[in-house]
Amino acid sequence: MFKxxxxxxxxxxxxxxxxxxxxxxxxxxxxQEEDFISATKINNIKDKLMKYIVLEKDLRGYVSGKGWAHxxxxxxxxxxxxxxxxxxxxxxxxxxxxxxxxKVLTSTSVYLHDEDERLLLPILSMVEKxxxxxxxxGLLQHLPDDLSTRKEQVTDEEYWFLVFNVKAFLKSFYIKIxxxxxxxxxxxxxxxxxTNIY
Numbered sequence: 001m002f003k004x005x006x007x008x009x010x011x012x013x014x015x016x017x018x019x020x021x022x023x024x025x026x027x028x029x030x031x032q033e034e035d036f037i038s039a040t041k042i043n044n045i046k047d048k049l050m051k052y053i054v055l056e057k058d059l060r061g062y063v064s065g066k067g068w069a070h071x072x073x074x075x076x077x078x079x080x081x082x083x084x085x086x087x088x089x090x091x092x093x094x095x096x097x098x099x100x101x102x103k104v105l106t107s108t109s110v111y112l113h114d115e116d117e118r119l120l121l122p123i124l125s126m127v128e129k130x131x132x133x134x135x136x137x138g139l140l141q142h143l144p145d146d147l148s149t150r151k152e153q154v155t156d157e158e159y160w161f162l163v164f165n166v167k168a169f170l171k172s173f174y175i176k177i178x179x180x181x182x183x184x185x186x187x188x189x190x191x192x193x194x195t196n197i198y
Contacts, residue, residue: 001048005055013058017071020052020078027081039087046092049078050099059106061113072103072115079122083129093131097123101139104169105146107154107162116169120176133186140189143170144196163197170194 001019004012023045030037037045053075060069079096082088100119127133147166151159174190177183 001052002055005052006057008058009060010058011066013060013069013071014066016052016056016058017069017074020049020071020074023049024074024078024081027078027085031081031085037087042082042085042087046082046088046096049075049082050096053079053099053103057108059109059111059115061111061115070113070115072111073113073118075103076100076115076118076122080125083122083125090126090130093126093129094135097126097131097135097139104165105150105162106165107150107158110161111165111168116165117172117176120169120172124176127183133183136186137189140170140186140193143193147197166197167194170197 001016001023003015003019004010005016007013026037027042027045030042053072056071056075058069059072061073063069079100083093083096100123104116104119123136127136143166147159147162150162154162170190170193174187174194177186
């Protein structure tokens with residue numbers, strides 16, 4: 001999972017991305033009443049996945065002539081299965097959300113292959129499993145200010161990559177929770193963020 005970590009535009013991304021996909025399949029089996037992975041190992045997997053997603057710099061989706069790298073989508077899939085494992089504590093949810101959120105706020109490239117929706121799924125799973133939605137409300141509320149701060153730190157092109165990624169994520173988020181009464185406060189925060197991002 002860490003082979004060539006930090007590299008961009010090299011083929012090692014395929015090894016990393018498909019290793020996370022394999023981890024997803026193993027976790028899925030453990031979740032399906034197999035229960036063959038100890039709580040200690042599940043916690044270790046969580047720590048390694050969090051380290052991986054922070055360090056991954058190659059965010060390409062489909063690579064012409066080579067196929068799918070999709071590192072962020074595969075990592076998000078792993079987190080979605082992980083947060084549904086009964087051996088993961090809800091106390092871990094805020095840190096996991098924070099790490100996933102940081103990957104939404106990328107300015108180095110544009111997500112073109114549904115990465116926004118895939119990054120959203122584990123976040124929604126955590127909310128469904130009882131994470132306090134105020135954690136997300138806070139992130140949404142501060143989003144316009146976060147982007148204003150980042151605008152001063154990146155090039156114009158990178159800033160518009162960032163705006164595109166954030167808006168795509170927010171729109172997916174809004175549509176995904178539409179009609180869920182208990183998540184109406186989140187929709188209001190999303191509307192506010194979208195209105196105030198420029």
